[in-house]
Amino acid sequence: MADQVQEILDVPREFLKDxxxxxxxxxxxxxxEFIKISQAVGVGFLIMGAVGFFVKLIHIPLNNVLVGGA
Known part of the structure; x- marks a missing residue:
C-alpha cells in the first residue's frame, strides 16, 4: 500500500523536476528571432483567414441554391 502511495506521489515530483x-x-x-516568429504567425493568420473567407464565400451562395433561398 505504501509503495502505491509513493508511486502516486512520484509522478507530480517528476513532472515538476522535468x-x-x-x-x-x-x-x-x-x-x-522574435520578429521572425511574429511574421510567421501573422502569415499563418492571413492564410487561415483567406481560406475561411473563400470557403464562406463559396458556401453561402451554394447553400442558398440548394436550400432554395430563404
Missing part, C-alpha cells in the same frame, strides 16, 4: 529543467534551459528569443 518542468524546472525545461524552464532553466529555455531562453528568451532575441529581437531578430
Amino acid at each position: 518542468g524546472m529543467q525545461f524552464i532553466n534551459r529555455s531562453q528568451k528569443p532575441d529581437r531578430k
